[in-house]
């Protein structure tokens with residue numbers, strides 16, 4: 001089983017593991033590597049890094065050292081990458097897994113068709129799909145025998161009133177059933193009264209069933225001589241698929257469009273109300289921690305003090321810093337894109353659409369500026385309250401940003417107004433709390449929530465960028481249309497000139513014709529017949545005398561044809 005990889009590495013240390021190692025037992029440390037070796041499809045030994053979770057949003061497992069993912073997701077990602085490389089779609093994969101939510105979606109979709117095993121690194125289990133419509137009429141002779149649960153009074157009533165038996169017989173039967181081995185019993189009756197499952201259902205049916213089935217069947221190539229390991233992988237995949245972790249499958253089972261929205265239209269969580277599964281407070285404040293939370297808490301506690309804590313903190317703070325740098329760069333790029341698109345359009349304020357784009361881009365630039373506002377951060381103590389009670393300067397920057405968003409929302413609204421988009425100033429504040437804090441849980445909470453904050457900020461930036469892209473597209477579309485119109489006009493002019501030339505030539509021909517003898521020739525032979533030299537003229541009807549005139553006529557006809 002793959003879960004062997006996710007084991008807490010600290011559990012291997014004899015004294016720190018909960019309960020310690022029983023006497024005489026083999027120390028787990030020497031056990032683990034050989035166990036790993038036997039894992040089917042395992043590629044090298046990878047170690048989990050305690051206290052840092054997998055990048056996938058819904059995954060609470062520890063990530064592997066030097067990787068973004070936990071063991072299971074790492075393997076899925078590797079396989080996804082291999083397949084994407086084969087079809088030159090790595091860019092799409094990169095884009096898809098760039099956010100925790102995106103990665104969740106992409107990997108869960110991929111996992112549906114690709115068990116996390118080396119065998120499926122290169123090919124998907126599902127290789128074809130076929131729509132089928134089946135009409136079935138089936139004739140069935142069905143006999144049904146079954147039991148129904150009875151409480152004593154209910155049984156008595158049935159025997160006396162429905163069956164017309166004596167109460168004594170009913171009692172006798174009840175006693176017989178209550179001691180019989182084959183009769184199921186439970187205590188689901190009124191106030192926990194005993195119920196006996198007595199065989200009272202007897203029925204025979206002659207049914208004709210008609211059904212119409214629409215099915216979409218999917219499958220892979222038939223595999224012969226499947227070995228036991230491989231068979232196990234597919235069996236496990238069935239079990240895993242059956243759990244319905246895939247959104248598309250869940251939607252289908254509930255009769256919704258497969259690519260429909262998720263069940264809960266939950267907004268992006270705010271700082272004050274983090275999502276339940278991501279909440280990682282001080283352990284004392286939690287009433288009923290789930291086993292996973294409990295496990296994670298224990299893991300974090302091991303990192304809570306001394307050098308382990310300092311090292312962990314340094315990594316977290318560094319990551320936060322990197323994240324902020326990334327966002328700064330993103331904002332700079334977006335600002336540049338808006339400036340470019342704006343400059344391209346700026347001289348054309350007459351067109352209503354363009355004017356609207358220009359205004360939206362100006363609003364976007366204003367929002368970007370307010371978002372970036374730098375403030376002088378006050379001293380910070382690294383306390384949990386400081387996460388909520390933002391210092392005045394930060395709170396003011398945040399309010400100014402929200403006000404601006406509200407003010408400009410008719411022009412541009414990159415993020416939903418219900419989502420909290422933190423400004424650069426707020427991020428700076430969270431960073432200083434991380435630097436100062438001595439509490440592992442606070443550190444963890446900031447790191448976890450930062451994923452959500454970054455996602456909203458990212459959305460904000462992409463939303464603004466889209467305005468610039470749309471404006472650019474509109475601009476080039478218009479250019480293309482102008483070019484097409486120009487080309488069309490040119491074509492039409494050429495056509496007109498050509499038809500005028502034809503008309504002119506025809507008129508000239510007519511003139512020549514009418515000028516010759518004042519009437520049409522007697523034998524309107526086709527010009528072709530005359531042009532072909534092999535064919536002798538049919539002169540049998542006395543055309544000799546008019547030979548010369550005929551030739552003239554034919555020449556004119558030829559000219560007209562050519563033009």
Ligand SMILES: [Zn+2]
Pocket residue numbers: 054055056059060061069070071072073
């Ligand atoms: Zn994971």
